[in-house]
Amino acid sequence: MAYIYSLPTSASFTGKGLVGYTFGPLSQKDVELYYVEVKKGHDVFMISKKITRTYYILSGSGYFTIGGHKYNVGPGMLIEVPPKIEYCYSGRMTLIAFSKPRWFSGNDTFTKWNADVVGQDLAYRTDGGSLLTRLVRVRLFGKSPVNAFLRLNQRIWDNLPSSLAVLSAVRLCGDFSHKVARMQVRSQAFATLFLRNRPELELIRRLLERTAKGGHLRVTVLGCSTGAEAYSVAWKIRSARPDIKLTLRAVDISKQAVEFAKCGMYSIASSQLTDTQIFEAVTPSEMEELFHRNGDTVTVKSWIKEGIEWHVGDVGEPEVIDGLGPQDIVVANNFLCHMDPPSAEMCLRNIARLVSPNGYVFVSGIDLDVRTKVARDLGWVPLEELLEEVHEGDPYLRRYWPGRYAGLEPLNKKRADWRIRYAAAFQFVPRVISSLTLCNEELGGGSERSEWVPVLSGDGNSNHPMDAN
Numbered sequence: 001m002a003y004i005y006s007l008p009t010s011a012s013f014t015g016k017g018l019v020g021y022t023f024g025p026l027s028q029k030d031v032e033l034y035y036v037e038v039k040k041g042h043d044v045f046m047i048s049k050k051i052t053r054t055y056y057i058l059s060g061s062g063y064f065t066i067g068g069h070k071y072n073v074g075p076g077m078l079i080e081v082p083p084k085i086e087y088c089y090s091g092r093m094t095l096i097a098f099s100k101p102r103w104f105s106g107n108d109t110f111t112k113w114n115a116d117v118v119g120q121d122l123a124y125r126t127d128g129g130s131l132l133t134r135l136v137r138v139r140l141f142g143k144s145p146v147n148a149f150l151r152l153n154q155r156i157w158d159n160l161p162s163s164l165a166v167l168s169a170v171r172l173c174g175d176f177s178h179k180v181a182r183m184q185v186r187s188q189a190f191a192t193l194f195l196r197n198r199p200e201l202e203l204i205r206r207l208l209e210r211t212a213k214g215g216h217l218r219v220t221v222l223g224c225s226t227g228a229e230a231y232s233v234a235w236k237i238r239s240a241r242p243d244i245k246l247t248l249r250a251v252d253i254s255k256q257a258v259e260f261a262k263c264g265m266y267s268i269a270s271s272q273l274t275d276t277q278i279f280e281a282v283t284p285s286e287m288e289e290l291f292h293r294n295g296d297t298v299t300v301k302s303w304i305k306e307g308i309e310w311h312v313g314d315v316g317e318p319e320v321i322d323g324l325g326p327q328d329i330v331v332a333n334n335f336l337c338h339m340d341p342p343s344a345e346m347c348l349r350n351i352a353r354l355v356s357p358n359g360y361v362f363v364s365g366i367d368l369d370v371r372t373k374v375a376r377d378l379g380w381v382p383l384e385e386l387l388e389e390v391h392e393g394d395p396y397l398r399r400y401w402p403g404r405y406a407g408l409e410p411l412n413k414k415r416a417d418w419r420i421r422y423a424a425a426f427q428f429v430p431r432v433i434s435s436l437t438l439c440n441e442e443l444g445g446g447s448e449r450s451e452w453v454p455v456l457s458g459d460g461n462s463n464h465p466m467d468a469n
Helices: 131-136 145-158 168-181 198-210 228-240 255-263 284-290 318-324 341-352 368-378 387-391 395-400 418-422 435-442
Strands: 018-022 032-038 044-048 052-066 069-073 078-081 087-100 108-113 216-222 245-252 265-267 291-294 297-300 308-312 327-332 355-362 425-427
Touching: 044 052, 069 087, 145 168, 198 228, 198 355, 198 387, 216 228, 228 245, 228 284, 228 308, 245 255, 245 318, 255 308, 284 291, 284 297, 308 318, 318 341, 327 341, 341 355, 341 368, 368 418, 387 418
Parallel strands: 216 245, 216 327, 245 308, 327 355
Antiparallel strands: 018 032, 032 087, 044 087, 044 108, 052 069, 052 078, 052 087, 265 297, 291 297, 355 425
């Protein structure tokens, strides 16, 4: 039986103005305990159905708005919010929070955005009136029949012969199940592993062939979690091109995750932060190349760690992106799927500002509708090299479909937009007004007439390090 609990290394939930960590699970099944770092405030006002929440202010200051009244708070103060009362909080502070009973899906009703966090007072938009959404939220004896349906459907799909899975009628059933899954409440997840998508790493290696000998390459890995992806990218680049001067920035919203990643020490015996086996994709020879081993602990070798800068920040915030500066390659994998689609789209548009002209962005683990929309709007050029291999390269994303919202739909070449929809890597080619572009605009060309607006790269000359040859 556990008596002592340590603060988790990775965040359990995040928002536009806070990051939170859940202790436990505790032996008291009806109590949940959180540690919350508030930078601006809770994103939305909410009303709890059954949970009483109690907050203790450790440091900082701010205010709670409870039942329409504003209460200033500071260190040492205790705040109790009973069910059925609208509340929210703002400020810069550190909290300990208790939930009794433990949080459960369907407890909270969000009423409006918190203007201190989103910048303006807006009604919280939901599609709560749709029949399908109401069905997803139904509870029988505290359980969700829809979740039971999704679990059963997933088991059937996992055992379905590939010859049947490609049939149109079967695919439609899978698409419907995934649509339902995407309506579930989303939360932060920390599944990570080394060399997670080998085709993606191979594509990065091939792009290095365009870099001049001795050139300087700027790379940023967003949502770096405990460092596995950042170290994998650094290893691939330095193994392929040791002559390149690499500056790699790794960013995550969790301070604890960044501090853990910076140490570069991992346990072979157990996974500290996730139920995934972080070394399952690494061969014995690669373990020798990547790590120094001491018993059940391995440490990333110094030639891989060299030049990596670790940052704590919310990449949905413009000032965080501005602080990083233009990058030749940006990797933004497996965290946007945990946001609701509007938030993910806003964050991805902000991330796009980080990529230098003719640079590249890798973005997987995101709702494909969101990625396709942003790629079209911003004129991203999908990389067709290894497109199918990269799409299929992450075993976890493919395994989650269709029963979990983070699942990745199977590639379907019958779609007219399949190249842009299923591409996980894009180049940012500067837009230049051309006769072809003008012709498209005059004819009303757009997403309904073509996959993306054609773009030209000017006279073909570029000072971009990835195109130096």
